[in-house]
Amino acid sequence: MKMTRETLDGVLVLRLSGQLMGGPDADAVREAIQEALRQGGRKILFDLGELTWVNSTGLGILISAHINASNLGGKVGLARVSRRIESILAVTRLDTVFQAFADEETALRALAS
Amino acid sequence: MKMTRETLDGVLVLRLSGQLMGGPDADAVREAIQEALRQGGRKILFDLGELTWVNSTGLGILISAHINASNLGGKVGLARVSRRIESILAVTRLDTVFQAFADEETALRALAS
Amino acid sequence: MIPPDADTFLAGDPGRSVLLTIPSRMEMLAVVDGLVQAIVSQLNLDEDTAIAVATSVVEAGTNAIQHGHGHEEGRPVHFRFFLGDDALEVWVHDTGPGFNPDAVLAADPTGPEDIFKARGRGIFIMRSLMDAVEFELGTRAGTTVHLVKRLGPGNGSSAVAGT
Amino acid sequence: MIPPDADTFLAGDPGRSVLLTIPSRMEMLAVVDGLVQAIVSQLNLDEDTAIAVATSVVEAGTNAIQHGHGHEEGRPVHFRFFLGDDALEVWVHDTGPGFNPDAVLAADPTGPEDIFKARGRGIFIMRSLMDAVEFELGTRAGTTVHLVKRLGPGNGSSAVAGT
Ligand SMILES: Nc1ncnc2c1ncn2[C@@H]1O[C@H](COP(=O)(O)OP(=O)(O)O)[C@@H](O)[C@H]1O
Ligand SMILES: Nc1ncnc2c1ncn2[C@@H]1O[C@H](COP(=O)(O)OP(=O)(O)O)[C@@H](O)[C@H]1O
Numbered sequence: 001m002k003m004t005r006e007t008l009d010g011v012l013v014l015r016l017s018g019q020l021m022g023g024p025d026a027d028a029v030r031e032a033i034q035e036a037l038r039q040g041g042r043k044i045l046f047d048l049g050e051l052t053w054v055n056s057t058g059l060g061i062l063i064s065a066h067i068n069a070s071n072l073g074g075k076v077g078l079a080r081v082s083r084r085i086e087s088i089l090a091v092t093r094l095d096t097v098f099q100a101f102a103d104e105e106t107a108l109r110a111l112a113s
Numbered sequence: 114m115k116m117t118r119e120t121l122d123g124v125l126v127l128r129l130s131g132q133l134m135g136g137p138d139a140d141a142v143r144e145a146i147q148e149a150l151r152q153g154g155r156k157i158l159f160d161l162g163e164l165t166w167v168n169s170t171g172l173g174i175l176i177s178a179h180i181n182a183s184n185l186g187g188k189v190g191l192a193r194v195s196r197r198i199e200s201i202l203a204v205t206r207l208d209t210v211f212q213a214f215a216d217e218e219t220a221l222r223a224l225a226s
Numbered sequence: 227m228i229p230p231d232a233d234t235f236l237a238g239d240p241g242r243s244v245l246l247t248i249p250s251r252m253e254m255l256a257v258v259d260g261l262v263q264a265i266v267s268q269l270n271l272d273e274d275t276a277i278a279v280a281t282s283v284v285e286a287g288t289n290a291i292q293h294g295h296g297h298e299e300g301r302p303v304h305f306r307f308f309l310g311d312d313a314l315e316v317w318v319h320d321t322g323p324g325f326n327p328d329a330v331l332a333a334d335p336t337g338p339e340d341i342f343k344a345r346g347r348g349i350f351i352m353r354s355l356m357d358a359v360e361f362e363l364g365t366r367a368g369t370t371v372h373l374v375k376r377l378g379p380g381n382g383s384s385a386v387a388g389t
Numbered sequence: 390m391i392p393p394d395a396d397t398f399l400a401g402d403p404g405r406s407v408l409l410t411i412p413s414r415m416e417m418l419a420v421v422d423g424l425v426q427a428i429v430s431q432l433n434l435d436e437d438t439a440i441a442v443a444t445s446v447v448e449a450g451t452n453a454i455q456h457g458h459g460h461e462e463g464r465p466v467h468f469r470f471f472l473g474d475d476a477l478e479v480w481v482h483d484t485g486p487g488f489n490p491d492a493v494l495a496a497d498p499t500g501p502e503d504i505f506k507a508r509g510r511g512i513f514i515m516r517s518l519m520d521a522v523e524f525e526l527g528t529r530a531g532t533t534v535h536l537v538k539r540l541g542p543g544n545g546s547s548a549v550a551g552t
Binding site for chain 3: 403406426430
């Protein structure tokens with residue numbers, strides 16, 4: 001997994017590429033989110049457009065992000081969810097936990113409001 | 114390998130997709146070309162845009178086509194050659210045998226003249 | 227399934243078997259996925275079937291590396307793919323301690339209490355996406371997960387139809 | 390290289406070895422290529438290096454299926470990939486009759502007489518695209534082609550760098 005980050009309209013945007021599968025991936029994401037939350041950020045958007053797949057350990061990373069943000073009254077969204085990632089979210093019912101948006105723009109508008 | 118054929122401006126256009134690697138692939142291409150030559154066609158264009166790769170046995174198929182057409186005064190061109198296919202043509206010097214064109218239109222104009 | 231040596235290969239239907247062995251490193255799952263993509267594309271499977279198989283094989287591989295081998299990279303994980311006419315079957319084998327699947331099979335990670343847990347979804351995912359998931363334990367050292375995806379019409383033609 | 394059983398795997402550097410076994414069917418070369426694509430992508434190799442390796446492995450596999458096994462699909466072809474820091478190495482093994490590589494190595498299929506021949510380019514292609522191509526014959530039944538691609542800077546970092 002590779003990750004780039006940017007803050008747009010007060011939302012921490014994490015753009016992931018490759019595969020999300022726990023281990024070092026988890027540390028990188030957790031660190032980025034902890035830092036944003038410490039600095040007062042409360043909204044996180046994962047752009048998954050360049051992510052080939054996520055496995056169940058990778059789902060754990062997204063869930064931790066959700067819990068950490070929620071505990072502080074924040075929220076987490078997903079943008080550009082591929083059919084393959086949509087499938088694993090649907091099967092695990094995590095599509096009821098994460099709001100998914102077609103693109104970053106739509107997501108930023110919804111999260112900012 | 115999958116193949117579709119069409120005759121455009123008197124040129125037999127063979128559009129290949131998948132991988133070209135001898136065996137049944139050779140028979141399908143040979144048959145299409147023999148039929149065109151029998152009916153008086155003399156110009157053949159392979160559109161390789163959807164072909165992932167060709168191996169050395171696949172190169173043999175293209176060479177046979179070239180020889181069969183040349184023997185009757187015809188010619189063979191290639192369109193949309195990917196970097197990978199360009200590489201095997203360059204290494205074998207077959208880039209000196211086959212004229213390559215960026216797209217079908219350019220190829221048809223050149224072959225028709 | 228025992229580790230894939232030539233005998234194992236020949237014992238099945240060798241013209242339809244593909245074997246893969248990887249180190250126990252999570253990033254090797256991307257290599258496994260690449261092979262699965264090539265196999266499902268070779269079989270002309272529809273996208274949903276392809277996704278189901280790839281996702282499940284990655285989950286089984288994740289468990290083998292993580293729970294079976296504790297991320298000790300030198301311990302090989304073996305995959306066998308059987309490209310049948312009616313089904314694509316996959317065996318994923320590790321030489322780890324094994325486990326009792328009964329408790330896992332009873333769990334539902336989608337319930338309101340469990341949905342926020344970071345773990346416990348792998349086997350549920352496989353069972354949701356495949357037609358059969360079996361665990362072979364005890365006959366030889368280690369764990370083998372046997373995954374079956376039946377291929378109906380619309381899921382490509384014969385597995386041996388070729389290019 | 391002998392057929393990939395667990396012992397062979399462990400004898401090398403198992404944390405960096407990937408093994409693949411396929412039936413002797415030409416269309417299975419697409420499956421081999423899929424695995425190679427995933428490996429070179431995992432290693433972050435540049436496009437030219439990736440093409441060189443994939444093309445050469447497919448050529449070695451073509452020869453194993455065609456000349457080694459005469460397209461008898463039940464005879465397995467074995468591939469071993471070694472993901473070293475300085476080189477990507479591949480062994481392709483068949484159990485066929487072998488051959489004398491000397492005559493082949495002397496031939497140049499690009500000369501004016503040979504360029505229109507339908508065959509005789511496989512080994513030349515491998516030798517042109519790889520840093521080393523060796524044939525291991527005689528020690529065990531069959532032929533093993535050993536391909537080496539050295540990885541310089543710009544060809545990805547350490548092979549074990551991960552995702
Ligand atoms: N190959 C295996 N070897 C040993 N234990 C396993 C294996 N696969 C699964 N398990 C056990 O079953 C449990 C449930 O697995 P799973 O549903 O995949 O969720 P998770 O891996 O997230 O815990 C694991 O926590 C582990 O204890
Ligand atoms: N694995 C092999 N087993 C037996 N003979 C082989 C093998 N690989 C190559 N050869 C022999 O070497 C010759 C040259 O091989 P190659 O350069 O790949 O061209 P081609 O395969 O088109 O003939 C083959 O015709 C064959 O006689």
